[in-house]
Every structure is written in C-alpha cells, then in structure tokens.
Amino acid sequence: MTPPPLTRVRWTSAVLLAALGAGTVRAGRRLRAIPVLPAAPPVSAGVPGAAGWRLLTARGVEPGAAVFLAACAYADREGLRVLDLLPADLPAERVLGLLRLVDPARYRGDRLGEGRGAGFAVLVAEEVLERAGVEAGGRAPEPAELLALTRRVKEYAAGATGLAIAPGLSCGTPPGSAGRAAELRAQGLPAGALAAAQLSGLALLAAVAVRQGRWGAAAAGLYWLQPYLALGGPGSPLRPADLGRATAARPVRSLGAGLRTAVAAGRGRSGGAGTAAEAAAAYRAELAGGTDRFFEARRPDCPWCGSGPLAVRVRVPDLLQGKPGTFALERCAACGHVFQNPRLTVEGLEFYYRDFYDGRGGEGAGTVFGRLGGSYRRRAEMLRAHADPASWLDVGTGHGHFCNAAREVWPRTRFDGLDMGEGVCGAERRGWVETGYQGQFPEFASKLAGRYEVVSMYHYLEHTRDPLAELDAAATVLAPGGHLAVEVPDPESRMSRLLGPAWLPWFQPQHQHLIPAANLREALADRGFTVLAEEHGPAHQGNDFFGAVALTVTRLAPDPDRPWGPPPTARARALARAVRVAAVPCFAAAAVLDALRTAAARHTDGGNAYRMLARKDAP
Numbered sequence: 001m002t003p004p005p006l007t008r009v010r011w012t013s014a015v016l017l018a019a020l021g022a023g024t025v026r027a028g029r030r031l032r033a034i035p036v037l038p039a040a041p042p043v044s045a046g047v048p049g050a051a052g053w054r055l056l057t058a059r060g061v062e063p064g065a066a067v068f069l070a071a072c073a074y075a076d077r078e079g080l081r082v083l084d085l086l087p088a089d090l091p092a093e094r095v096l097g098l099l100r101l102v103d104p105a106r107y108r109g110d111r112l113g114e115g116r117g118a119g120f121a122v123l124v125a126e127e128v129l130e131r132a133g134v135e136a137g138g139r140a141p142e143p144a145e146l147l148a149l150t151r152r153v154k155e156y157a158a159g160a161t162g163l164a165i166a167p168g169l170s171c172g173t174p175p176g177s178a179g180r181a182a183e184l185r186a187q188g189l190p191a192g193a194l195a196a197a198q199l200s201g202l203a204l205l206a207a208v209a210v211r212q213g214r215w216g217a218a219a220a221g222l223y224w225l226q227p228y229l230a231l232g233g234p235g236s237p238l239r240p241a242d243l244g245r246a247t248a249a250r251p252v253r254s255l256g257a258g259l260r261t262a263v264a265a266g267r268g269r270s271g272g273a274g275t276a277a278e279a280a281a282a283y284r285a286e287l288a289g290g291t292d293r294f295f296e297a298r299r300p301d302c303p304w305c306g307s308g309p310l311a312v313r314v315r316v317p318d319l320l321q322g323k324p325g326t327f328a329l330e331r332c333a334a335c336g337h338v339f340q341n342p343r344l345t346v347e348g349l350e351f352y353y354r355d356f357y358d359g360r361g362g363e364g365a366g367t368v369f370g371r372l373g374g375s376y377r378r379r380a381e382m383l384r385a386h387a388d389p390a391s392w393l394d395v396g397t398g399h400g401h402f403c404n405a406a407r408e409v410w411p412r413t414r415f416d417g418l419d420m421g422e423g424v425c426g427a428e429r430r431g432w433v434e435t436g437y438q439g440q441f442p443e444f445a446s447k448l449a450g451r452y453e454v455v456s457m458y459h460y461l462e463h464t465r466d467p468l469a470e471l472d473a474a475a476t477v478l479a480p481g482g483h484l485a486v487e488v489p490d491p492e493s494r495m496s497r498l499l500g501p502a503w504l505p506w507f508q509p510q511h512q513h514l515i516p517a518a519n520l521r522e523a524l525a526d527r528g529f530t531v532l533a534e535e536h537g538p539a540h541q542g543n544d545f546f547g548a549v550a551l552t553v554t555r556l557a558p559d560p561d562r563p564w565g566p567p568p569t570a571r572a573r574a575l576a577r578a579v580r581v582a583a584v585p586c587f588a589a590a591a592v593l594d595a596l597r598t599a600a601a602r603h604t605d606g607g608n609a610y611r612m613l614a615r616k617d618a619p
Contacts, residue, residue, distance in 0.1 A: 012216075082115070095238060121166070188367055366399060393456070458486075504547030505608055
C-alpha cells in the first residue's frame, strides 16, 4: 500500500536536513570553542606588556586601550604571535562564514592551515610583521586587505596564530555584501564558484520547499532559522547585533548577497588586463619559433640500465596547464624504467614549469600543498622506529610545506630545504626551514658532505634529469648511519593501466622518470644503502579518479585566459564554463571512488606511489 504523500520520505529533503543540521551543530560547537578575552580595566596605553605588539584594525574600527592590553596579555600568556579579534557584534552571516572555514579547536595546531579571521582587528608581533615584509601604519586597511594580511602573517607564525572574541570591540559599520567577492579572493577562495554554489543551493531549497511537502518545508525552515539556532542559544559567547534581522530575512539577504558577489566576481576577472596582456605577448614571442627547441634528441636506450628495446607507454599533451607540445613516456623492456623520451632541455623545463608552482599558478599550488598535512606527517613518522634525527635536509622542498608540518613530529630537529625555485627562499623567511639552498642538489653535494642525519626526497626524483646522480648526492651528504627517505609514483600501479593518459602521476611534462621499486632498491644497494622499510599502500595519494576528471576537463576546455593560449573569445569562455559545470557531478563521483580506492590501497598494500627508507651503511 502506498503511504500518504505527507509521510513519504523525500530523500533530497532528508539529505538537506541532515547536512543543515550537522552544519548548525558544528557552527554552535565551534563558536563555543573560541576563547573570550577577559575584561580589562581601562588603563593608559604604553604599559610594558604592550611592547612589541601592533594592533591593526580595519577602517572605522576603534578599539580602546583595554581591548589592546587584554589582547596582548592573552597572546603573551598563550604563546601566540598573531591573534585575530572577533568583535562582539560581528554580523551573523560573517560569523557563520568564518565558522565554516575554521575549527578553533584545531586552528592553532594546524601549521599548514590558512590564516583566517573576521577582518576587523588583528594583533601581530612586530617581529612577525618585519619578517613578513608588512609595513604597518598609514591609512586603515579595508576588511579584505586585513583578511589577506591575516592569511599572510599566519605563514610566519605557524603554530602560534589564534582567534579570540573581544567583548569590548565593535566592528562599527560592517561592509556590505558588495565587498564580499574581494574578501573571498583575499582569503584565496573562488568568489565566482562560491556565489554559484550559494545560488544553486537556494534554488534547490526553494524547489524542495515547493515540491516535497513537509520534508521540503522542514529543510527550508532549518536553513531559514540556522543563524539563530547556531548563534542565539543561551551562553553563546558572541551575540551578533543583526541576529534577529539576519534570521528573519535570511533567504532574501542570501539571494541578494549571492547575486552581488557573482557580479563582482565577474568584474574582478577583468582586472589586471594590462598585466595579462603583457604576459600573453611575452608567451607569444617565446612560442613564435615553435617548441622543437625545448626537446633533446630521442635516445635509443634506457637511461637507467642502458638496455632496450623501448616502447611508448603513453603519449599526451600538457594536461596540467594546456601549454603547446606533446610528450612521450617510453618503457624499457629490460628493467621496466619509464622515462620521458625525447627529454626536455633545461630551457624546456623552465618553460613548462613557469607559472605552475610560482607566478600565475603559485597560489593554487600553495593551497594544494597546504592540504597535505596528513601525508606529510605520515612521511615524517616513518622515521620513528629507526632514528631520532638532529638534522634533516628536504630535497625538492618547494615552499617548505613538508618541513613545516614535520615539526609536529620532530620538534627538536633542524630542518633545511633545497630546491631550484625561489619558494625555498620564502620558506627560510617564514621559518619553515632553517636554511634554504637554491640550486641543483648535485651541485651542493660536496659543500654539504656528511652534514645531515636524514635526507628526504618526496616526489622529487621523478622530476630530475638524472635520478642516479641525485642518489649519489644523497650518499655524499648523509653522515654514516644516516637515513634516506624517498617517495615516488609507482609506474607499476594498476591505475596507470586503467586510466591510461588520464592517470595523474604521469604528470607530463614535469615527470622525467618513473622508477619501479625493484630498480630503486638495486640502485640504493649499489650506493651502500640498506633498505629498512618500504611502504606502498600507506604512500597512496587518493587522487586517481579526481585527477583523471581534472585532466580530462583541461583537455576538453583549457583555461581560456591562459596567456600562452590563443586570445580568449566568448565562445571559448562559454565552452569552458559549460564543461566545468557538466564536470561537477563527475568530480563528486570521482571523490567517492577515490575514497574507496584509498581504503582498498591501504588494505591491499598497493597504491599509486611507494616510499622507501634506507640507511647509509658505515664504510
């Protein structure tokens, strides 16, 4: 017998109810985890406890001396170097937005987490401002500028940045939603995509409210009442001044904010046209002679064992950035080594790396690396049973993310980093590495001979022109009894055959060599190393299916605004948007498949990468 319509479960509404309910509970829990500054009696400025601190406030925010001194005392007591202050009357939607981004219980301990705040007042130690190159003074910043500054200074105070509610602080007249796009961009968030998601969510809620009866009305009602349910309970440490209005008019306010943000995000994309035109002109001039000069002559034998024959394993264009060129990876029939053939020249590597880790793509790359904290810690923990190192050199350190995260595992270890790019210099300025060496590892080998107890090469060897020379350098730099940790993609992974050219670890044109585990074990033994541990499943990176979708999207619809491509047209932009919208469910499905694949890889000890730990034997 069919149940009456009002008692039938509407699954879309049920899922929305569950998601909104969980979000409401989470927001309330996180709000109560934010510490509240104690009230301080009004005193004059210039008290010794305030020395060495600067309180930076947005335009229109006027904190009293009591707030400043209370914040200084709290930061000193907690060992903080950066403290973002939340005004007691912070608007409801700004509170909810912050709580979606930040878990206060984990914020300080997350050394790689993005710096987040309310955008009204932030207390910063003067030495942090100096190292970050921030000049305090002059006009008061806008909230978006203060959000960007908070994000920046947290990098220079990793593990020493916090949040607190300041009861005596008022945000004055908060900016309207017209500035929301700028604030999202200042936090490294995609304003256009978030506006589209907000508008899509409102449309879905409206649809279920109209079409799914009681369940739909309940979902829409929970969304409507969410600000009051999350922020208005008894004992809430923060009471937004607009809580009643924000709750009563939430659907209308959200719709207006989403529309204004979408319009502002579209206008923001047209900014910087002069810089983009200059970059496009430079790339056109560089590509006028074609790409043949970026490649060496094809070699007939294997660079690892010197044997043959060779067979093409995969041939792909640049699916990472959409730059011109086609790249072949060939496999040696004798040893299984996979390598780029013909190989890129040094000039070619510079061309294809440009604007990926730095420049145009630097912020995106930094965001991706900043989300790999769990992987970094697992790499560092592999040493626990074998060593207690005092000195560690991370080769191919990039911007120093691994070293920053590894300090949680090895707080007394000195971490140095080496890389070709300028990011290693920034890592030194931020304090993520003690010393940053910029250049080729083999060139530093004699200078650093015998200096380190651990050398790590995490997803580095596959990028090098001669991985055997890199292993020679590691053997030179390590002290006797020292340890070498290596992690590389596994070309024998089953997923490489299943996904073919769309397998992300091919990573063309950047990956020059993909080394089977047996080959690496043999090379280490030849250089006087004993392999102590080898991990396959735990080294798996859960991005096979998600990466395949991303590479396919790039292949079908490259970024129309890329400066190395043809001038963007309305048709190209429309195609790119259509493909990306169509790919959303594919990305969602890929995320589920990757979660299942990761669980299977960890269980069966077989994934898309492997790591080895080897000890350098005494002569």
